[in-house]
Amino acid sequence: MKRFKKVVDERQELELLRIEHVVFWIMFWGLFISFIVQSMFMDVPFRQYLPEFVIFMVSCVGVIIGSVKKGQWDFYTRPTMKTYVLTSLIGSVAFGIIFGIAQYVRTEFYEDKILVLVLTTVIMMAVIFAAIFALSALVGHMVKKKQERLADAYGDDEDE
Amino acid sequence: MKNMKMKLARTERELSQEQLAEAVGVTRQTIGMIEAGKFNPSLQLCLSICRVLGKTLNDLFWEESI
Numbered sequence: 001m002k003r004f005k006k007v008v009d010e011r012q013e014l015e016l017l018r019i020e021h022v023v024f025w026i027m028f029w030g031l032f033i034s035f036i037v038q039s040m041f042m043d044v045p046f047r048q049y050l051p052e053f054v055i056f057m058v059s060c061v062g063v064i065i066g067s068v069k070k071g072q073w074d075f076y077t078r079p080t081m082k083t084y085v086l087t088s089l090i091g092s093v094a095f096g097i098i099f100g101i102a103q104y105v106r107t108e109f110y111e112d113k114i115l116v117l118v119l120t121t122v123i124m125m126a127v128i129f130a131a132i133f134a135l136s137a138l139v140g141h142m143v144k145k146k147q148e149r150l151a152d153a154y155g156d157d158e159d160e
Numbered sequence: 161m162k163n164m165k166m167k168l169a170r171t172e173r174e175l176s177q178e179q180l181a182e183a184v185g186v187t188r189q190t191i192g193m194i195e196a197g198k199f200n201p202s203l204q205l206c207l208s209i210c211r212v213l214g215k216t217l218n219d220l221f222w223e224e225s226i
Contacts, residue, residue: 154192
């Protein structure tokens with residue numbers, strides 16, 4: 001039994017979904033930027049933003065599980081090796097730039113040791129690249145498997 | 161409810177789901193799910209499918225009472 005009966009028609013439902021979609025991604029990236037600023041530039045203790053961080057991670061996991069279950073990847077790209085490499089590259093370079101600047105601004109140790117800072121940043125970038133690549137390749141593989149299962153379930157031979 | 165009319169029209173044209181999907185700009189799964197009655201396409205997509213299969217909306221998407 002449905003507890004709540006919808007009172008919107010299909011046009012209204014679609015418009016509401018679009019609004020919620022845009023607002024969700026604004027909130028998602030806003031929270032992400034907030035974590036970066038708090039953790040890398042403001043020295044805010046982790047426990048202070050732990051509740052928001054948990055909610056953020058839950059939403060990340062929710063998006064991944066939902067996408068895998070429905071065999072969906074993204075609005076603008078397909079789950080290919082090129083996408084995994086590009087995503088990992090963009091993510092790791094962006095992280096590296098922010099990490100490098102934050103370390104330079106906050107840590108006196110690096111002021112006359114630029115080479116050490118560059119080396120640390122490159123190592124961090126490599127770790128982030130590997131993490132993003134592994135996660136996107138794993139999710140992409142699961143999405144493609146689900147897409148194949150859907151195509152088989154509703155494919156040409158379905159009735160035979 | 162399954163859309164057998166669409167499936168029949170597609171096979172008459174000797175098109176696979178993949179070929180029809182490519183012609184109308186959707187995925188093969190979407191065509192499969194429309195034929196299986198698991199997805200309601202937009203009017204725009206219905207029109208594209210009709211154009212490719214050389215049928216009218218009535219031919220493919222109108223349910224006649226028996």
